[in-house]
Amino acid sequence: MRRLGLVVALAAACGSAHAEGESLLVAGRIHTGDPERPVVEAMAWDAQGRVLAVGSAEALSKQFPAAARHEARDATVVPGLVDAHAHLMNLGFALLRADLVDAGSKDEVVSRLKAFEATLPDGAWLLGRGWDQNDWPGKQFPTAADLDAAFPDRPVWLERVDGHAGWANSAAMRQATRELAGDWQPDGGRILRDAAGRPTGVFIDTASAFIDAAVPPPDDALRAEALGRALEAAVANGLTGVHDMGVSLADLKLMRDFANAGKLPLRIRAYADGDSEALATLCRMGAYEHASGRLAMRGVKFYVDGALGSRGAALVEDYSDEPGHRGLLVTEPAAYAAAVAKARDCGVQPASHAIGDRGNRIVLDTYAQALGDKAGGDHRWRVEHAQVVHRDDLPRFASLRLIASMQPTHATSDMPWAEARVGRERLYGAYAWQRMRALGVPLALGSDFPVESVDPRLGLYSSVTRQDLAGSPAGGWLADQRLTPAQALQGFTAGAAHASFDEDETGRLVPGLRADFVVFDADPLTVEPSRLPKLKVLSTWVDGQAVYTAR
Numbered sequence: 001m002r003r004l005g006l007v008v009a010l011a012a013a014c015g016s017a018h019a020e021g022e023s024l025l026v027a028g029r030i031h032t033g034d035p036e037r038p039v040v041e042a043m044a045w046d047a048q049g050r051v052l053a054v055g056s057a058e059a060l061s062k063q064f065p066a067a068a069r070h071e072a073r074d075a076t077v078v079p080g081l082v083d084a085h086a087h088l089m090n091l092g093f094a095l096l097r098a099d100l101v102d103a104g105s106k107d108e109v110v111s112r113l114k115a116f117e118a119t120l121p122d123g124a125w126l127l128g129r130g131w132d133q134n135d136w137p138g139k140q141f142p143t144a145a146d147l148d149a150a151f152p153d154r155p156v157w158l159e160r161v162d163g164h165a166g167w168a169n170s171a172a173m174r175q176a177t178r179e180l181a182g183d184w185q186p187d188g189g190r191i192l193r194d195a196a197g198r199p200t201g202v203f204i205d206t207a208s209a210f211i212d213a214a215v216p217p218p219d220d221a222l223r224a225e226a227l228g229r230a231l232e233a234a235v236a237n238g239l240t241g242v243h244d245m246g247v248s249l250a251d252l253k254l255m256r257d258f259a260n261a262g263k264l265p266l267r268i269r270a271y272a273d274g275d276s277e278a279l280a281t282l283c284r285m286g287a288y289e290h291a292s293g294r295l296a297m298r299g300v301k302f303y304v305d306g307a308l309g310s311r312g313a314a315l316v317e318d319y320s321d322e323p324g325h326r327g328l329l330v331t332e333p334a335a336y337a338a339a340v341a342k343a344r345d346c347g348v349q350p351a352s353h354a355i356g357d358r359g360n361r362i363v364l365d366t367y368a369q370a371l372g373d374k375a376g377g378d379h380r381w382r383v384e385h386a387q388v389v390h391r392d393d394l395p396r397f398a399s400l401r402l403i404a405s406m407q408p409t410h411a412t413s414d415m416p417w418a419e420a421r422v423g424r425e426r427l428y429g430a431y432a433w434q435r436m437r438a439l440g441v442p443l444a445l446g447s448d449f450p451v452e453s454v455d456p457r458l459g460l461y462s463s464v465t466r467q468d469l470a471g472s473p474a475g476g477w478l479a480d481q482r483l484t485p486a487q488a489l490q491g492f493t494a495g496a497a498h499a500s501f502d503e504d505e506t507g508r509l510v511p512g513l514r515a516d517f518v519v520f521d522a523d524p525l526t527v528e529p530s531r532l533p534k535l536k537v538l539s540t541w542v543d544g545q546a547v548y549t550a551r
Contacts, residue, residue, distance in 0.1 A: 022046055023515075023544055024067035026057045029523055030077040033494050033508035043077070045515035049543030053511055075538055076523040078489060079509050080240025080516030081456045082496035085384055085405050085446035088244050088268065089251055090163065091233065092226025093218070094450040098128030100158060105136050106146045109158070114150060125215055126151060129159040129450065131167060134309060134417050141192060144170045144201030157211050162451050164307035166208040168201050175214040186210075188330040190312070205306040205328050227254055230454075231265055235548040237455045238537040240516040241267040243405075243446065243500055245301040245351065245384065249278040252288070255295050264294045265547035266540075267516070269500040271301040271351050274331075275339040283346035293514070294542075298501065299349035301384070302339060303330040305359030308387065308414060308421055313356030316390060320423040327356050337366045344370050349501075351382035351405065357390040357426065364396045375400050382444070382499060385410070386436070388422055389429035398439040403499045405444045406433060408462035408488070409452040415466070415477040427478060433463070434481045444499035445491030456492055460524055461532040463488035469533060485525045515544035 024044045032038060032054055042060040044052040044067055053060055098116035103109045109131055117126055133141050147156050147169035155172035159165075173180060180191060180199040189207030192200045203211060218226070234242060247255075247270035258264045270288075272278035279300050282288070287298040306312020306328045311319055314327040331339075336352075343350045350367070354360040363383055368375060382403040387410065389397075397404055411431035419427060429435070436443060447459055461469075463483040466476035476482050483491070497507025506514050521536040540548040 022052065022064050022067040023070065024060055024064050025070040025072060025077065026061075027072040027075050027077045027519070030054065030509060030517075031079070031489070031523075031525065032510060033079045033490070034510045037510075043509055043515070043517075045544040049515050049545065051509055051511050051513055051515050054509060072519050072538070074521075076520045077509075077517050078520065078524065079493040079507055079518075080514075080540070080542065081238050081492045081518055082241035082243070082267075082506065083234075083239055083446040083449065083454075083456060083492070084243045084444035084496040084499055085245055085407060086242045086449045086454070087163075087246065087451075088230040088234070088242060089223070089226055089247075091450040091454060092228070092230035094129045095229045095233065096222070096226055098126065098158075099130055100128050101130035101161060102135065103131060106142055109142075110147065110150050113147075113156065113158075117151070117154070120154075124154075125172070126154050126156045127158070127215070128156075129163075130161050131158055132161045132309065139417070141200070141202045142167050144168060144173060144199075147201070155214075157215060159208075160310060162307040162309050164312050165202060165204045165310040166211055168203065168211050170201075172211055172214070173199060173201065176210045177213040178210060180210060187332065188328055190328060204310050205312050205330050223251075223254055227251075227258065228263070231258075231263075233454050235265045235540045235542075236537065237457070238518040238520075238540050239266055239454070239456060240518065240540060240542050240547075241269065241496065241502075241506060243269045243271065243351075243444075243496065245271050245353075246273040247271060247278065247297065247301075248273050248276065249281060252278060252297055256290060259290045259292050259295045264292070266542055267294050267502075267506065268296075269299070269502070270295065270297040271299040272297060272348070274300065274302055275335075275342065279339075279343065279346070279348065282348050283342070287347070293505065299351050299382075300339075300343050302336060302350060302352045304336060304352055304354045304362055305329055305356050308355055308418065311421070313388065314358040314362070315356045315388070315422065315426075316358045316361065317426075319421055321420045326358065329359070329362075333362055333366070336362070337369065340366050340370045349380060349382065351384050353384045355385050355387045357388050357393070357429065360386060360389045361393055364393055364400065367400055367402065368396070371400065377401070380499060380501065385448075387430060388426060389432065390426075391428050394429055394432065394435055395439060397436060397441045402441065403444055404436045404441050405446065405499060406431070406436075406491075407446050407448045407452060408433075408459045408483075409447055411466055411477065411481075412462040412468055413452065415468075415473075431478065432481055433483055437483075437487070442495060442498055443487075443491045444496045445488065446496070455533075457524075457533050457535050459492065460485070460488050461529060463491070464532070465529045471530065485529075489524060515541060517541050
C-alpha cells in the first residue's frame with residue numbers, strides 16, 4: 001500500500017507541477033553522483049529544469065517555500081540512466097516484428113513466426129529479430145529448409161540477435177538482388193553455402209545486404225511509429241538518455257521532427273552512420289545541436305569487424321571452435337583509416353565498433369596514427385564494445401586516452417559459449433571491466449539494444465554479478481571483473497555523460513546540471529544484487545518533468 005500511495009502521489013504531483021517557477025523533490029534518498037555530497041534527501045530545480053540546490057528536506061523547504069513539492073519519501077532517486085550504446089530505430093522496428101529473443105529451438109522460432117504471420121496481409125514479408133543458434137540444441141546455424149515447409153511462398157527474413165547475421169527462407173532468397181550461388185564471398189561478409197555452392201540461408205555481416213535490399217522499405221508513418229515505440233520503451237525502463245549508434249541523416253531528421261513537436265522524452269546523442277551523408281553534413285555544417293538540448297549529433301560510428309556469436313569478430317588467431325577462420329573485417333583497414341582521419345579533421349568524435357582482438361588492434365593502431373602527438377589530449381575517442389582485447393593491447397587504451405564503451409549484458413549473454421570461441425587464454429582481455437578501470441580507462445556502459453534488452457536494470461545486475469537471472473554460475477563468470485554497484489551506476493550516469501561531452505549537463509544531480517533522474521522503489525546501491533532486475537521504476541524525469549510515471 002505504501003508503494004501504491006507513492007506512485008499516486010508522484011502522479012498527482014506531475015499533473016499539478018507548475019509550468020513556471022521552482023520545484024522541490026523530497027525522497028528517502030537521493031544519490032547525487034557528487035563525491036563531495038553523495039547522498040541527500042531533497043533537490044530543487046528551476047523552471048528550465050536545472051538543479052538549483054541539493055541538501056536536507058528541512059533546509060531546502062525553507063529555501064524554496066513556494067516551490068511545487070514532490071514527495072517520494074519511500075523511494076530512492078538516482079541520476080538519469082544513460083545507455084551509452086544503443087539503436088533506437090532498430091528497437092522500434094524490432095517491436096513491430098516477430099520477437100524471437102530467447103527462442104529455445106528452431107521449432108519454437110517457427111511457432112512464433114506462425115502466430116505473427118496471422119497479423120500480416122497477403123504477400124507481406126515476414127520479418128523477425130532475435131534468434132540465436134547458441135540457445136538451441138546442437139548450436140548449429142539454421143537453414144532455409146528449416147523455414148520452407150511452414151512458409152513456402154511468403155518471404156521470411158530474420159535478423160540474428162546481434163544484428164550481424166540474417167536467416168532467410170527460399171522465397172526471400174529468390175528475391176535477392178543478385179545470384180547467390182558460387183564460391184565467391186562479399187567483402188566484409190560471408191554467405192554460408194553447402195558443398196555445391198548453394199546458399200544455405202544464413203548471411204553474415206555485409207552479406208545480409210543482398211536480402212535487405214529486397215525487403216520493401218518502411219514508409220514515413222511506420223518509421224515514426226517505430227521511433228515512438230522505442231522512446232516509450234526507453235523511458236519506461238528508466239532511461240533519460242541514449243547514445244544512438246549509426247544514425248542516418250534521414251533518421252536524424254525524423255528525430256528532429258519529434259524534438260520540434262515536443263515528442264522527444266529523453267536525450268539522444270546521435271552518432272552518424274559511418275562515412276556517409278550524415279558525416280558529410282557534419283563536416284560541412286558542424287555539429288548538430290537542437291535548441292531543446294534533447295538531440296545532438298557530434299560523433300560518428302564506424303564498424304571494423306563483426307560479432308563473436310556469428311564468428312564475425314576479427315581475431316588475431318583462429319577461432320578455437322573453427323580452425324582456419326579468423327572472422328571478418330566489415331570495413332577494409334585503409335578505408336577505415338581514411339574515414340577516421342576525415343572525422344578528426346572535421347572535429348567529429350569517432351566511435352568504432354570492435355569485438356575481436358584483431359578488430360580492437362586495428363582501432364588502436366588507426367587511432368594512434370590519426371591522433372599522433374595529440375593522443376594525450378581530451379579527445380575522448382571511443383571504442384565500442386572493446387569486447388575481446390589482446391592482453392598486450394589493454395594498456396594502449398589508457399595511453400591513447402580512449403573511452404571503453406562496454407555492455408555488461410554482453411558478458412552474461414556470451415558466457416555460455418565465449419570460451420569455446422576464443423579459448424581460455426584470450427578471455428584474459430575479454431569483457432575486462434576491472435582491468436580497464438585499473439588502467440584508468442573511463443567506462444561508459446550501455447546495452448546495445450535491441451541486441452540486448454532496453455532495460456538498464458539488467459545491465460546493473462550483470463555488472464555486479466556476472467550471472468544469468470537464475471544466479472549462475474555461482475560467484476559469477478570471470479568474477480574478478482565484476483563491478484561494484486557504485487561503479488556500475490557511475491558507468492550508466494556520469495561515465496556515459498563524460499563519453500558524449502555532456503558532463504556539464506547530465507550524469508550527476510548537482511546545481512547547474514539538468515534535473516534528469518529516475519525514481520526507484522528501492523536503492524540500487526544497497527539492495528541484494530538478485531533484486532536489481534526487479535527494481536520498480538516509479539518515474540523517469542527529464543528537465544525536471546516526468547516523462548514516465550508507473551501506474
